[in-house]
Amino acid sequence: MREIKYSKALSEGMVEEMERNKDIFITGISVDYPSGIFGTTTEASKRFGPKRVFDAPAMENALMGIAIGAAAVGKRPIIVSPRADFMFLSFDMLLQLAAKWKYMFGGNGGTVPVVVRMIIGRGWGQGSTHSQSLQSTLAHFPGLTVVMPAFPADAKGLMISALRHNGPVVILEYRTLYDTLGEVPEDSVPVPLGKANIIREGSDVTIVATSFMSYEALHAATELESQGVSAEVVDLRTISPLDEETILNSIKKTGHLVVADTSWELCGVSSEIAALAAEKGFNFLKAPVRRIALAACPAPVSQPLEKAFYPTAATIVKAVMVMLGRSAGNVAHLDRIDNFKGPY
Amino acid sequence: MREIKYSKALSEGMVEEMERNKDIFITGISVDYPSGIFGTTTEASKRFGPKRVFDAPAMENALMGIAIGAAAVGKRPIIVSPRADFMFLSFDMLLQLAAKWKYMFGGNGGTVPVVVRMIIGRGWGQGSTHSQSLQSTLAHFPGLTVVMPAFPADAKGLMISALRHNGPVVILEYRTLYDTLGEVPEDSVPVPLGKANIIREGSDVTIVATSFMSYEALHAATELESQGVSAEVVDLRTISPLDEETILNSIKKTGHLVVADTSWELCGVSSEIAALAAEKGFNFLKAPVRRIALAACPAPVSQPLEKAFYPTAATIVKAVMVMLGRSAGNVAHLDRIDNFKGPY
Amino acid sequence: MSDITADMRVSQYKELLRIRRTEEILAEEYRKGTMRTPTHFGIGQEAVAVGVCGGLNLGDVVYTHHRSHTHYLAKGGSPFGLIAELLGREGGCSRGRGGSVHLVDRSVGFLGSSPVLGHSLALATGSALAFKMDNKPSIAVAFFGEGAFDEGSAWESLNYAATWKLPVMFVCENNLYATESPLSVRQPEGTSFCERANAFKVKSQRVDGNDVDAVFGSVKSTIDACRSGAGPVLLECMTYRWREHVGPLWDYEANRTFRPKAELESWMEKCPVKRSGGKLISMGISQQSDLDSWRADINDEIENILQNAYDSPWPDPSTLFENI
Amino acid sequence: MSDITADMRVSQYKELLRIRRTEEILAEEYRKGTMRTPTHFGIGQEAVAVGVCGGLNLGDVVYTHHRSHTHYLAKGGSPFGLIAELLGREGGCSRGRGGSVHLVDRSVGFLGSSPVLGHSLALATGSALAFKMDNKPSIAVAFFGEGAFDEGSAWESLNYAATWKLPVMFVCENNLYATESPLSVRQPEGTSFCERANAFKVKSQRVDGNDVDAVFGSVKSTIDACRSGAGPVLLECMTYRWREHVGPLWDYEANRTFRPKAELESWMEKCPVKRSGGKLISMGISQQSDLDSWRADINDEIENILQNAYDSPWPDPSTLFENI
Numbered sequence A, B: 001m002r003e004i005k006y007s008k009a010l011s012e013g014m015v016e017e018m019e020r021n022k023d024i025f026i027t028g029i030s031v032d033y034p035s036g037i038f039g040t041t042t043e044a045s046k047r048f049g050p051k052r053v054f055d056a057p058a059m060e061n062a063l064m065g066i067a068i069g070a071a072a073v074g075k076r077p078i079i080v081s082p083r084a085d086f087m088f089l090s091f092d093m094l095l096q097l098a099a100k101w102k103y104m105f106g107g108n109g110g111t112v113p114v115v116v117r118m119i120i121g122r123g124w125g126q127g128s129t130h131s132q133s134l135q136s137t138l139a140h141f142p143g144l145t146v147v148m149p150a151f152p153a154d155a156k157g158l159m160i161s162a163l164r165h166n167g168p169v170v171i172l173e174y175r176t177l178y179d180t181l182g183e184v185p186e187d188s189v190p191v192p193l194g195k196a197n198i199i200r201e202g203s204d205v206t207i208v209a210t211s212f213m214s215y216e217a218l219h220a221a222t223e224l225e226s227q228g229v230s231a232e233v234v235d236l237r238t239i240s241p242l243d244e245e246t247i248l249n250s251i252k253k254t255g256h257l258v259v260a261d262t263s264w265e266l267c268g269v270s271s272e273i274a275a276l277a278a279e280k281g282f283n284f285l286k287a288p289v290r291r292i293a294l295a296a297c298p299a300p301v302s303q304p305l306e307k308a309f310y311p312t313a314a315t316i317v318k319a320v321m322v323m324l325g326r327s328a329g330n331v332a333h334l335d336r337i338d339n340f341k342g343p344y
Numbered sequence C, D: 001m002s003d004i005t006a007d008m009r010v011s012q013y014k015e016l017l018r019i020r021r022t023e024e025i026l027a028e029e030y031r032k033g034t035m036r037t038p039t040h041f042g043i044g045q046e047a048v049a050v051g052v053c054g055g056l057n058l059g060d061v062v063y064t065h066h067r068s069h070t071h072y073l074a075k076g077g078s079p080f081g082l083i084a085e086l087l088g089r090e091g092g093c094s095r096g097r098g099g100s101v102h103l104v105d106r107s108v109g110f111l112g113s114s115p116v117l118g119h120s121l122a123l124a125t126g127s128a129l130a131f132k133m134d135n136k137p138s139i140a141v142a143f144f145g146e147g148a149f150d151e152g153s154a155w156e157s158l159n160y161a162a163t164w165k166l167p168v169m170f171v172c173e174n175n176l177y178a179t180e181s182p183l184s185v186r187q188p189e190g191t192s193f194c195e196r197a198n199a200f201k202v203k204s205q206r207v208d209g210n211d212v213d214a215v216f217g218s219v220k221s222t223i224d225a226c227r228s229g230a231g232p233v234l235l236e237c238m239t240y241r242w243r244e245h246v247g248p249l250w251d252y253e254a255n256r257t258f259r260p261k262a263e264l265e266s267w268m269e270k271c272p273v274k275r276s277g278g279k280l281i282s283m284g285i286s287q288q289s290d291l292d293s294w295r296a297d298i299n300d301e302i303e304n305i306l307q308n309a310y311d312s313p314w315p316d317p318s319t320l321f322e323n324i
Ligand SMILES: Cc1ncc(C[n+]2csc(CCOP(=O)(O)OP(=O)(O)O)c2C)c(N)n1
Pocket: B029, B058, B060, B086, B089, C066, C067, C115, C116, C117, C118, C144, C145, C146, C147, C148, C173, C175, C177, C178, C179, C241, C245
C-alpha cells in the first residue's frame, strides 16, 4: 500500500467526506492560510473554496455554539483549534450543549454532529499554556466521542468515521505526528469509533498507549524484544467510548499492564486503564500495573526540564523491566532526536 | 462540641479569616443577596459590607481573570459560583492562569491565592447542565488544589486552610449538604489540605468516598455492620493533592476497596483511586476493586431516571456484598427520603 | 400598523391569554411540588414572544434561554409536551429528560432552550450561518434576557453575525434584572444596549415589550431586510417579570425586597394581555363577553391538558442510557 | 506636548532604539535555533510600549500578551532576564520555565505576559480593582493586540472596568492583523473599536502608534483622570508588525502573501525609531553622530548580555517539581 503522511491522511479523510457530503464545512483560526493547519486543510481549501473552508476570529466560546447551531439545522461543521489549550474557552458550549444535546432533549432535538480537531502536545518549547492534552478531561463527560489517531491510516479512517457519526466527536492530533509516514488506503475506509488496535502482538506484557505514546511504545517494544521480553502494544485510538474488551483480552494474555498516555496521571487516561484492570481484569494481573504520564507539574519550556517532563520509550522500557523483576540497563540510546522545528 | 450546619460552618470559616485578613473579599453572582448562597455569605455580607462582599455580573470568563489579577497584587478573592457548571466558562482563566501562574513564571511571579467555591450535585431536578461535579476535571491539572468537604467541621477547616494557602484552591460544595449538622470547633482550626480522613474504622473493606458519597458510605457501613461486615470509610476531603498514604494504609488493612464518587467514572476520581490501588496497593488487594460513580450518561431530570442515575448507600452495600461473595438482600430501606426542595 | 387585521388582533390576544393562563395554571400547580424542575415563569413578558413569533414563518427557527415557556408556546410548541415535561413524564417534549429549561419542539421550529446565558445567541447565529450557506430564506431567532449581555459570548455572536451579515434576530427581553441584580450593578451608568449593538454593526431597535403591536411592528419592519441579507437585528424589548426569578411566588410571598413594590405594580398596569384585550374592546373588534368566553375555553383546555399530562407514564429507568 | 523636555526626548529615543536593537539581535540569534520557544517580535511597534510606559509610575503595573518583549523592556524588565529566558536558562526572568510568552519582572511592576488572547485585559482589570479597594494611587495597564477584541472576555473586562470605574488603561496595538487574518474577516465593515469602547462607557482615543510623542501625549492627557477614579481608558494605537507573526522572518523570506509588500513598506517608512531620531535632529537636540554612537553602545551592551545569558546555567532537572 502507498505511504502518506499523517497530515495528508487527515486531509484525505476530510476531502473525501466533503465530496460525499456537501454539508461538511471547515472553520477555525487560520484554516484557510497557505500553511493550512500543518497542511491538513490546504487541499480542502483549494478544492472547495472559501464557502466551505473559511477563517474565524478568535472567539472560541461562541464559535463552538455557532457550529452547534449550524449542526442543529443539518450542517456538519469541522472546527479546528491550532492548540487544544484554547478550547478551554469552548468548554461551556462543547460540554454543556454538544455533549448533552441528544440526551437532554430526550432524542427529540436530534443530534449535533460537530467534529472538533484540536492540536495537542510537545513541540518547540510550547510551555505550560500551549501543549496540553485534553483527552482525559473531555472523555469524562458522557456524550462526547474522543479519538486520538496515532498513525496515518487511523487519522484518515477515524476522520471518516467522525464525519459520518451522529454526534459530536473530538479528534486530538499530536503536533509531532503530522510528518510521520504510514500506509493508508486510497479508498475511504472508515476506522470504527470505539475500537482499540493491537499494533504489535506479544505475550509478556501489555502496553496500552495513546497517540504519540503509541510510537514510543512500539519503539520500546522493539528494545524489549532485544532484551527477551515480548510486549503487546494496544493503541487505544478511541478514548471514549473505551474499548474495554480489547484491553482486557490483552491483559488476560500477558498478565502485565503498563499504560502510557500523553496527559497527566491524576484522573487521566492512564488511571482509567489501570482502574479497568483493577476492576475487571484483576484476576488476570500477575503484578501491579504501571502508569506512565506527564510529570505532575505544568509543562516547562527549557529543554532539560522538558526532557524530564515528557515520558519516552525509555520510560516504558524501564517500567516494564522493573515490573518483570529485571534490570533495564542503559536505555539512553532510545531517546529520539527531537527534530521538531519552531517557530511555533 | 456544639453542632452547626454545613452552611454555617462555611460561613464561619470565611468570616473568621476575613477578620484576620483584610485582603479577603467575596464576589460572584448573588453573593450579597439575602439568600446569600444557601446562607453561607449572609454573615460576611452583614459584617463586612459591600466593599468586601459584592455581586458580580454573569461574566465567568473575565471574572476569574479579574480575581487572579487582584490576587497578583495581594488580594485573596473568593469567587463563588452558584453552579459549578457555569465555571466551564472560567476554565480558560482558571486552568491557564491560576493553575500555572506560580510554575510558569518559575516562582518569580509570586502566587495567586484565589479561592473558588462551586456548588455541585443533585437537587431539584437540576438536569444535565446544572448538576455536574467537576472534581475529576479540575484535579487533572497540576497547580490547583481541589477540596470537597463533606462534613461541617471540614467545611470550616478546609475553608480556613484554603484562605491561608499560597495558591489557588477550588472548594466543591454538594448542594444537599448545606443543611446537614455536625460538630464544629468554635475556634479557627484549619483542616490540612491534602489529608484524607478515616471517618469510620473497619477491617473487612475500605470505602473511599467523596463529598456527599461519604454520607452514603457511612450509611452503607452501618447497614453492612448489621450484616456482619466491618467497613472502613475514608472521606477523601482533598482530591488534589491526593493523600495516597491514608488510602493505601486502609487497603493494606482490609484488602478490599470500593470507591464512591459524585462524578462520572471515566477518567474520574473513582478510577483514580482504583488505579492507585492497582499500582501501589496491588499486593494488598484480595479482590477486584469496585468503582461507584454516576451512571454514564448526562443527568436526566425525571425522578425515576434520577433515581437510577445517582448511586446511593444501597449501591455501595450491594457492591461490598458482591465483592465479599455474599448476597446483599433487600436494601431498599436504605434509600433516603429526598427532601430537597425547589424551586432551584 | 394598519396592516394588522382584526382577525390577527383577535388571535394575538388569544395567544397572549393562552400563554398567560398556561403559565398561571402551571405556577399554581408548581406549588404542589409535583414539578421537580427549576422553572422560570415568563408571566408579564408574553408580548415579546407573541409579537416576535407572529412575524415568523414556519421555516424560521427559534432558540431561547431558561425563561422559555412563552417562546416555546408562541412558536407553536405542544402545550401537552411542555406540561408533561415539567412533570417529568415520558410524554414530555424532551421525554422528561430536560425539564423546564431544556425544551424542544422541532416540528414547529422551536429548536431548543438552554439555561446557560449566551447559548441562544450563539446557536441562532450558527443556524443563520447554515441558512446563509444554503441560500435558505429562513431566519434564526435568539430570545434571551438582558443578563446574557453580561457574557462575552453574546458580543462574540453579535460580532460574528454582523461580520457575515447573517439572517439572525437577537431578541432581548430587558426586564431590568438578572435574578435579583439590577442593571446598575452590571453595567456602567448610561449604558444602552442598542448603542452597543450599533457599535457592533447590528441594527437595533428598542421597543415597548409589553405592547404586542409594537413588538410585532418592530419585527415586521426589520425582518424582510434581515431575511434577505442586510444583516442581523437586535430588538431590545423593555418588559418586566412578575414572579420570582425561579419558581411561582410573588415577591411578597417570599419577602423579596430587591425591587420596589411600586415598580412591580406600575409594570402590572402595563400588562400586555390586558392592553391587547383592551384594544380589542376599544377598537370595537370584540366585547368583554368574548374575552370572558375565550378565557373560559382556554382554562378548560389547559386544565384538560394538565390532567392528561399527569396520566403520561413515567420514563422507564431501563431507558436511562438511551440517546447519549 | 511642550512639557516634553529635550532630555526626555533623548531618553525616549534611546529606549526605542534599545528595544529595537534588542529584538533585532534576538531575531538574528533566533535563526540559530538556540531559542526553543515560540517568539513574537514587536519590531515596528516599539513606540506604543515606550510612549505608554514613559507615562507610568513605578507603582503602576503592566500585563501583556504574546508579543511582549517591547512592554517588558519598556517597563524596565531586565534584558538579561529576557534573553536568558528565551535561551531556556535558569537565569531567565521565569527561570526558563516560561519562555518568550510567559515573562515576568515584579521588581519593576511588569506582572506578566500571557499568550492567551484576552488574559491581559482581565488581569489588569483585577489589579485595578484591588488598587481601588485599597485606595492605592496606582494604575494597571493591559497591552494587547486588536485580535483580543475578537474575544468576548475583552468586552466583559471593559464592561466591568467601566461599571466600577477602575483605574485601568487598555492599550490596544492595532496592527491590522491577527496572525495573517486581516480585520475585514474578523469585524464588520466600518467597525471602530473606539466607538465600541465608548458604547461600553470606556473613554477612548485612537492614536498614531508609531509616534512616541503622540502615544505619550495620549497617556499624559488621560492618565490622571483614570488614576483618580474617572474610569478606564482605551488607547487604540495604530501600528504595524514588520516580521512574521511568530518567528524572526520577513514576509519575503517565508513567501508570505497575506499582506501587500507596499503596505509593509509604507509602514516601515513610518518607523517609530527613525521618526523619533529624526525629530531629535530636526529639533536640534542631537546630531546624527550622537545617534550613531548611542546605537554602537546599545549594540555592545546587548551583545554582551546575550553572551552572558548563554553562560547562565541550564535548569537542573531535579528542580522540575519546584513552584507548582
Ligand atoms: C453562564 C451562566 N451564568 C450564570 C447563570 C445563572 N443565572 C441563571 S438565570 C440568571 C439571570 C438571567 O437574567 P436575564 O438574562 O436578564 O434573564 P431573566 O431571568 O431576567 O429573564 C443567571 C445569572 C446562568 N444560567 N448561566
